[in-house]
Amino acid sequence: MDDHFDLCVIGGGPAGEKGAAQAAYFGKKVCLVERSPKPGGAAINTGTIPSKTLRETALYFSGLRQHGLYGVDYHVKSDITIGDFMFRERAVVESAWQQIEQNLERHRITRVQGQARFVTPHAIEVTRYHEAPRRITADVFLLATGSRPAHPDEIPFDGRVVVDSDDVLSLTEIPGRLIVIGGGVVGCEYASIFAALGVRVTLVNAKSRLLTQLDTDLSDALRQELTRRLGVQVVLDATVTTVRIEGDLGVVTLADGREIVGDCVLYSAGREGNAQDLGLEDAGVRTDKRGFVQVDPQFRTANRRIFAAGDLVGYPALASTAMEQARVAMCHAFDLKYKTAVSSVLPYSVWSIPEVATVGLGEDEARNAGISVEVGKAWFRDNPRGQIIGDTEGFVKLVFRTDDQRLVGASVVGEGACELVHIPAAVIQFKGTLDYFIQCVFNYPTLSDAFKYAAYDGLQRLQKRVSKSMEERSRIATPGSAAGGVPPTPRAPGTT
Ligand SMILES: Cc1cc2nc3c(=O)[nH]c(=O)nc-3n(C[C@H](O)[C@H](O)[C@H](O)COP(=O)(O)OP(=O)(O)OC[C@H]3O[C@@H](n4cnc5c(N)ncnc54)[C@H](O)[C@@H]3O)c2cc1C
Numbered sequence: 025m026d027d028h029f030d031l032c033v034i035g036g037g038p039a040g041e042k043g044a045a046q047a048a049y050f051g052k053k054v055c056l057v058e059r060s061p062k063p064g065g066a067a068i069n070t071g072t073i074p075s076k077t078l079r080e081t082a083l084y085f086s087g088l089r090q091h092g093l094y095g096v097d098y099h100v101k102s103d104i105t106i107g108d109f110m111f112r113e114r115a116v117v118e119s120a121w122q123q124i125e126q127n128l129e130r131h132r133i134t135r136v137q138g139q140a141r142f143v144t145p146h147a148i149e150v151t152r153y154h155e156a157p158r159r160i161t162a163d164v165f166l167l168a169t170g171s172r173p174a175h176p177d178e179i180p181f182d183g184r185v186v187v188d189s190d191d192v193l194s195l196t197e198i199p200g201r202l203i204v205i206g207g208g209v210v211g212c213e214y215a216s217i218f219a220a221l222g223v224r225v226t227l228v229n230a231k232s233r234l235l236t237q238l239d240t241d242l243s244d245a246l247r248q249e250l251t252r253r254l255g256v257q258v259v260l261d262a263t264v265t266t267v268r269i270e271g272d273l274g275v276v277t278l279a280d281g282r283e284i285v286g287d288c289v290l291y292s293a294g295r296e297g298n299a300q301d302l303g304l305e306d307a308g309v310r311t312d313k314r315g316f317v318q319v320d321p322q323f324r325t326a327n328r329r330i331f332a333a334g335d336l337v338g339y340p341a342l343a344s345t346a347m348e349q350a351r352v353a354m355c356h357a358f359d360l361k362y363k364t365a366v367s368s369v370l371p372y373s374v375w376s377i378p379e380v381a382t383v384g385l386g387e388d389e390a391r392n393a394g395i396s397v398e399v400g401k402a403w404f405r406d407n408p409r410g411q412i413i414g415d416t417e418g419f420v421k422l423v424f425r426t427d428d429q430r431l432v433g434a435s436v437v438g439e440g441a442c443e444l445v446h447i448p449a450a451v452i453q454f455k456g457t458l459d460y461f462i463q464c465v466f467n468y469p470t471l472s473d474a475f476k477y478a479a480y481d482g483l484q485r486l487q488k489r490v491s492k493s494m495e496e497r498s499r500i501a502t503p504g505s506a507a508g509g510v511p512p513t514p515r516a517p518g519t520t
Pocket of ligand 1: 034035036037038039040057058059060063064065066067068070071072073075076138139140141168169170171189210298301302333334335336341342343344345346375
């Protein structure tokens with residue numbers, strides 16, 4: 025006889041765990057199938073948590089957070105081994121596993137280990153080693169099988185000299201020279217982490233700047249800090265023609281003939297959906313050519329009883345959104361009047377050194393969309409907390425509409441950026457204006473207080489813009505006269 029459940033979730037990463045818990049919380053009988061012996065998916069095992077823990081480790085050992093504040097070159101350890109580097113990562117990952125196990129147990133979710141594959145549109149078979157396949161049927165399925173690093177045929181991955189973002193966690197020693205191919209989030213994060221440890225890093229990007237989804241001033245700030253503070257050699261507009269392994273070395277050749285030699289090459293340019301071997305064609309689920317499953321706004325696939333969420337459905341491919349997408353999918357699947365849409369206000373964080381975070385529209389994006397916007401900026405070097413901690417290059421930036429001063433976007437570069445970004449995110453979510461920052465009392469001295477000064481700066485820029493356009497209008501209305509006839513312009517509040 026088949027095992028039958030209200031919901032069968034395939035994949036035990038953030039989307040699978042949270043989708044399963046959401047349905048179970050509302051009384052559904054749920055099973056979760058995961059092929060790996062440990063839950064957590066890429067977020068816990070190969071991506072988010074390991075990379076963020078390694079970043080903290082690198083900052084600690086290198087003393088980079090001290091910014092040379094005390095007049096000494098502060099290194100906790102100069103000859104760091106891979107064991108030192110990985111120690112804390114293992115501890116954090118193990119405690120994350122325990123938390124997930126407890127969450128699944130608390131919600132009485134049945135765990136099944138093995139590789140799932142659809143055999144009919146309403147049934148899967150789970151196989152594990154040489155055991156007989158287990159057949160599971162369910163009223164609803166949630167596909168949450170995530171994604172994996174793209175492996176183009178021409179890149180000779182060997183897990184040692186040429187690695188992807190999964191293999192990098194299994195390196196047996198810290199390379200002397202690292203070449204990172206790809207100036208996206210993962211590339212920038214690992215370039216910073218290894219550079220902080222003292223590795224000579226070359227970051228190669230095909231585009232003319234890093235992280236092209238960000239405003240130009242943000243990606244420029246990141247590039248400058250990577251270069252100036254961490255010594256990363258950033259090579260832009262560079263097409264990689266070949267990657268080859270010569271003995272223990274990796275050799276990357278660029279289209280202009282340049283060759284870059286390293287002890288390790290990290291290829292981090294793109295990911296693909298884990299849709300292969302799932303039997304989706306038998307289930308009537310459509311995918312695109314990169315293996316991403318197509319869903320509607322309710323996260324329903326072409327088969328109305330099968331939902332999909334997380335990396336498997338593509339952009340933005342973040343653990344943060346994966347969890348929300350799965351919760352929303354389950355609310356639609358079981359008609360729960362609880363959470364029917366993922367917020368359109370999605371914070372986007374890059375845990376490079378320095379951190380970069382953004383939410384809502386970027387300045388370039390808003391202008392390209394034809395929205396009349398102005399910006400306000402404030403630097404951490406002018407902020408007492410920024411001075412105390414020695415962050416002289418960080419800044420906050422607000423993007424707001426010129427007509428009603430409504431906040432449409434914000435970005436932060438520097439210490440705490442990935443936390444700070446939630447302040448403007450809340451303002452955007454609740455359709456607030458610059459006035460929130462003007463009226464609000466911020467703790468002193470804090471980096472958050474920089475938002476108030478960014479708002480003042482924004483109002484001053486707006487005032488200048490209004491004055492300029494009034495002057496121009498008056499000049500046109502009174503030919504030959506630049507003076508006179510200019511009405512008073514709105515005043516920005518004091519900025520002290
Ligand atoms: C280096 C790196 C850094 C990152 N940093 C961040 C960050 O800072 N913040 C952030 O929000 N996101 C980050 N991400 C992205 C984040 O890890 C993913 O968005 C998130 O893990 C996606 O969750 P998911 O549940 O959709 O898929 P996954 O986490 O990939 O989980 C999918 C699970 O499905 C299982 N599975 C696959 N196929 C089958 C099958 N046929 N049968 C059974 N089980 C199967 C897999 O074993 C896996 O456990 C990072 C990613 C990487 C690679």
